[in-house]
Amino acid sequence: xxxxxKNIEEQKPKEKFKLPDSIDSKNAKIAERLGFKKNxxxxxxxxxxxxxxxxxxxxxxxxxxxxYAQTELSTLKTEYKKILEWEGDTNKKLELCTQLMQSFDIxxxxxxxxxxxxxxxNASRMKEEAQKNQKDIVQTYxxxxxxxxxxxxxxxELLAExxxxxxxxxxxxxxxxxxxVSWDMEKLSGWPGDFPKTSA
Numbered sequence: 001x002x003x004x005x006k007n008i009e010e011q012k013p014k015e016k017f018k019l020p021d022s023i024d025s026k027n028a029k030i031a032e033r034l035g036f037k038k039n040x041x042x043x044x045x046x047x048x049x050x051x052x053x054x055x056x057x058x059x060x061x062x063x064x065x066x067x068y069a070q071t072e073l074s075t076l077k078t079e080y081k082k083i084l085e086w087e088g089d090t091n092k093k094l095e096l097c098t099q100l101m102q103s104f105d106i107x108x109x110x111x112x113x114x115x116x117x118x119x120x121x122n123a124s125r126m127k128e129e130a131q132k133n134q135k136d137i138v139q140t141y142x143x144x145x146x147x148x149x150x151x152x153x154x155x156x157e158l159l160a161e162x163x164x165x166x167x168x169x170x171x172x173x174x175x176x177x178x179x180x181v182s183w184d185m186e187k188l189s190g191w192p193g194d195f196p197k198t199s200a
Contacts, residue, residue: 030098044084044093051080051097058101076100 031042034050055077062069083096 030094033098033101034094042094043090047090047093047097048081048084051077051084051101054101 034047035053036042036046036050040046055073059070059073062073064070080097080100083093083100086093
């Protein structure tokens with residue numbers, strides 16, 4: 001005896017999407033893409049609801065930070081609102097609304113590609129700038145070291161010259177002191193006995 005499938009629902013053939021009589025068969029895929037279910041009424045009001053849902057999904061998928069795509073979505077949303085206000089064939093409205101969505105898909109795909117290219121270019125530029133900044137920092141550091149070395153050399157020269165001048169000054173001072181003492185000794189040795197007394 002054959003084993004009964006656990007989930008009988010999975011074994012059932014998928015029911016074909018059925019359009020209302022007012023909708024052309026070629027628009028079945030369009031209606032399905034917009035999110036209509038089997039035997040759902042399709043008119044301007046229901047198309048508007050489904051379009052709103054789709055555009056909300058697309059808005060979330062592109063991200064709130066993608067201002068370019070969000071602006072495009074907002075513009076397209078205004079356009080399909082206008083389409084749905086027209087008097088006329090619902091089939092045509094479906095087609096026009098889908099064309100708008102396809103237009104956005106193409107633009108969003110292109111925008112995504114351009115976004116990736118810009119991101120890659122930005123990353124490359126940031127890397128180049130970082131390398132340049134690093135090079136500039138090293139160069140600036142080396143230049144500062146050279147300046148410091150120059151200043152230090154000049155300072156050493158100045159210190160050496162100052163020391164030399166100080167040594168000369170001290171030698172001169174010592175010479176003057178020795179000369180002064182010698183002169184005093186000569187004066188003292190010129191007076192025999194007691195120092196001369198001055199007359200009253």
